[in-house]
Amino acid sequence: MLCVALLTTLSLLSAANAATPTYSATYLPSSIPEHTEEGQTGTNQCGTVLNQTSACQTAYMNALDDWCLWAPPEPGPLSTIGETERIEVAWCIKSGTGSRLIPDGAITGAHWLITPDYIQVTGVGNMTLLNIPIDDEGGELDPHGADGNGNPVGGVVFSTAFGGQVEEIFEWTNFMGTGEFCFRICDPKGPRAPDFCQHIYDTLGCDFNMPANYNTGFDTCHADSGEPMGVYGTSTFHQGDPITPDPHPAPSPTNCQTTSTIGNGFLIQGSSIVGTPSATPTSGGPSATKPSGSVTATNSSNSASGGPLVQGWERVLMSVGLMIVLSLVGAAIVI
Ligand SMILES: *[C@@H]1O[C@H](CO)[C@@H](O)[C@H](O)[C@H]1NC(C)=O
Ligand SMILES: *[C@@H]1O[C@H](CO)[C@@H](O)[C@H](O)[C@H]1NC(C)=O
Ligand SMILES: *[C@@H]1O[C@H](CO)[C@@H](O)[C@H](O)[C@H]1NC(C)=O
Numbered sequence: 001m002l003c004v005a006l007l008t009t010l011s012l013l014s015a016a017n018a019a020t021p022t023y024s025a026t027y028l029p030s031s032i033p034e035h036t037e038e039g040q041t042g043t044n045q046c047g048t049v050l051n052q053t054s055a056c057q058t059a060y061m062n063a064l065d066d067w068c069l070w071a072p073p074e075p076g077p078l079s080t081i082g083e084t085e086r087i088e089v090a091w092c093i094k095s096g097t098g099s100r101l102i103p104d105g106a107i108t109g110a111h112w113l114i115t116p117d118y119i120q121v122t123g124v125g126n127m128t129l130l131n132i133p134i135d136d137e138g139g140e141l142d143p144h145g146a147d148g149n150g151n152p153v154g155g156v157v158f159s160t161a162f163g164g165q166v167e168e169i170f171e172w173t174n175f176m177g178t179g180e181f182c183f184r185i186c187d188p189k190g191p192r193a194p195d196f197c198q199h200i201y202d203t204l205g206c207d208f209n210m211p212a213n214y215n216t217g218f219d220t221c222h223a224d225s226g227e228p229m230g231v232y233g234t235s236t237f238h239q240g241d242p243i244t245p246d247p248h249p250a251p252s253p254t255n256c257q258t259t260s261t262i263g264n265g266f267l268i269q270g271s272s273i274v275g276t277p278s279a280t281p282t283s284g285g286p287s288a289t290k291p292s293g294s295v296t297a298t299n300s301s302n303s304a305s306g307g308p309l310v311q312g313w314e315r316v317l318m319s320v321g322l323m324i325v326l327s328l329v330g331a332a333i334v335i
Contacts, residue, residue, distance in 0.1 A: 027168050029158055032058065040154030041087040042073070046098025052271040056099035057152055059090040061159045061169065061185045064112035064220045065262045067121050068092035068099060069181055070141040070152060070174050071130035079131050081139030081176050088141060088152040091130050095264050101273075103129050104263035109216040113253065117196045117225040119161045120184035122212040127178050138177030140209075142199035143170065162187045171197035175206045180214060182206035195228035201239050211250040218262050221253035 027036065032044045042055035059068035070088035072079035081088075090099035093107070110123035128134050143150040143157075157169040171186040171193040186193035201209050209229045213219075227248050230237045237245050265277030 027156060027158075029058070029166060032156065035154055036156055037149045037154040039086075039149065040152075042089050042152070042154065044154060044156050046090075048096055048098050050095050050101065050266070050273060051098065052100050052268060052273060054089065054098060054100050056090045056097070057088075057154050057156065058097070058099070059155065059157045060092060060094075060097055061119065061121070061157060061172075061183065062161055064110060064121070064218060064259065066092075066094045067110075067112075067183065068097070069102065069130065069176060069183060070155060071127065071132060071176060073131070075131040075133075077133050080133055080136040081141070082137075085139055085141060085151040086145070086149075086153050088155065090155075093262055093264060095266065101264050101266055101268060103268040104265065106130065107262065109214065110218050110262060111213040111215075111253075112220040113212055113251075114161070114220070114222045115225040115251065116187075117190045117192060118184050118186045119159070120182060120210055120212065122182040122206060122210055122214055124180050124214055124216060127176060127181065130176075132176060132178055134178055136178055138175060138180075138205065140199065140202035141174040141176065142197075142202075143172060144199055157185060159185055161185070162189070173197050173199045173209065175209060177205070180206055182210040182212070184210055192228065195231065196225060198229050201230055203239060204244070208244075208247045211247045213250070213253065217258065218260070219253075219256045219258040221256040223251035223253050226251040 027033075027044075034043050034045045036044050040057065042057040044056075044058045046054065046056035046058050053073075055073065059070065061067045068090045069092075071091045072081070072084040073087060073089045078084075090097070091102045092099045093102050095101055106127070106129040107123060107125040109125065110121055113120050113122070132138075141151045141155065143155065145151045145153065157172045158166050159169050160166045167188060169185045170188055172184060174183040175181065184197055186197035190196065198209075206212075206214065211226075213221075229248070230239075232245060266273050267275030
């Protein structure tokens with residue numbers, strides 16, 4: 001919640017400190033260090049192995065079938081977003097990024113919206129499956145925590161969504177609640193990225209910050225950027241002002257492409273993976289009228305649009321690794 005100028009100052013100061021990255025540090029998945037910020041609890045070198053207790057803090061926002069959310073590493077009543085914002089880990093729709101998988105069925109609605117300045121995913125689901133306590137009022141994650149580190153500390157976001165090349169996203173904001181989520185990334189080349197990914201309205205939730213589609217169902221749409229959150233013509237609202245204005249109207253979606261489901265095909269119980277896509281061809285959402293659902297899952301786990309460094313032979317290695325892990329688990333059970 002610091003202004004950008006102050007952040008920049010902090011970053012310049014911390015640039016003197018060799019181990020601390022700067023606001024302008026540009027990482028790629030291939031070059032990212034194990035840790036990007038001091039005090040980080042997880043890792044940015046996440047590998048590709050599927051691991052439901054992964055401490056991966058690198059998130060991707062690539063497409064409707066390939067995105068992540070920040071959520072608590074452990075379940076329990078003390079895992080509210082507010083209490084765990086410094087230590088959240090990445091939970092992703094698609095396998096192959098070394099992060100945890102969002103269990104199929106947890107997300108019942110997701111709406112990928114492409115605008116000139118930002119891309120976002122908004123939707124609904126059962127976030128208790130991502131360790132968020134049932135009575136949590138929710139909270140906001142962004143790369144600008146009070147001490148200049150991110151929430152989570154060391155959280156890095158990459159995307160191929162702005163033009164196809166994977167790049168680090170410096171401005172992003174993600175609200176997480178028990179039943180709703182929204183995650184916006186701003187085009188690093190956009191002139192108003194900090195405004196469109198403003199993070200100072202952190203108690204006002206998705207509805208204020210990202211007015212959009214929060215219904216069930218899955219689609220990709222385009223829209224105008226609309227106005228930045230909190231900006232109303234020439235006046236700017238600040239959280240805590242006596243009167244909170246209405247949210248902006250949601251920009252009208254156009255050119256929508258609808259799909260019946262998204263997912264990865266893995267069957268997950270708690271922190272265990274109890275079935276693989278081929279073994280569980282019909283696993284999926286509660287709205288599991290998905291005769292072709294497994295096709296989506298298969299395409300999704302094989303699609304070339306995925307984790308940018310996780311393609312071709314790396315996917316094969318990953319599969320082999322997963323098979324080894326699963327057979328070790330199997331062996332352990334037999335023993
Ligand atoms: C999964 O991630 C956790 C946390 O980083 C780590 O302790 C564990 O060894 C990992 N398991 C595998 C199979 O990689
Ligand atoms: C959410 O998931 C939890 C854990 O599986 C389950 O107990 C609960 O009933 C689900 N809530 C809804 C609204 O589906
Ligand atoms: C999935 O792959 C099949 C076969 O290659 C193709 O016909 C289908 O259109 C693909 N579906 C999606 C959603 O990409």
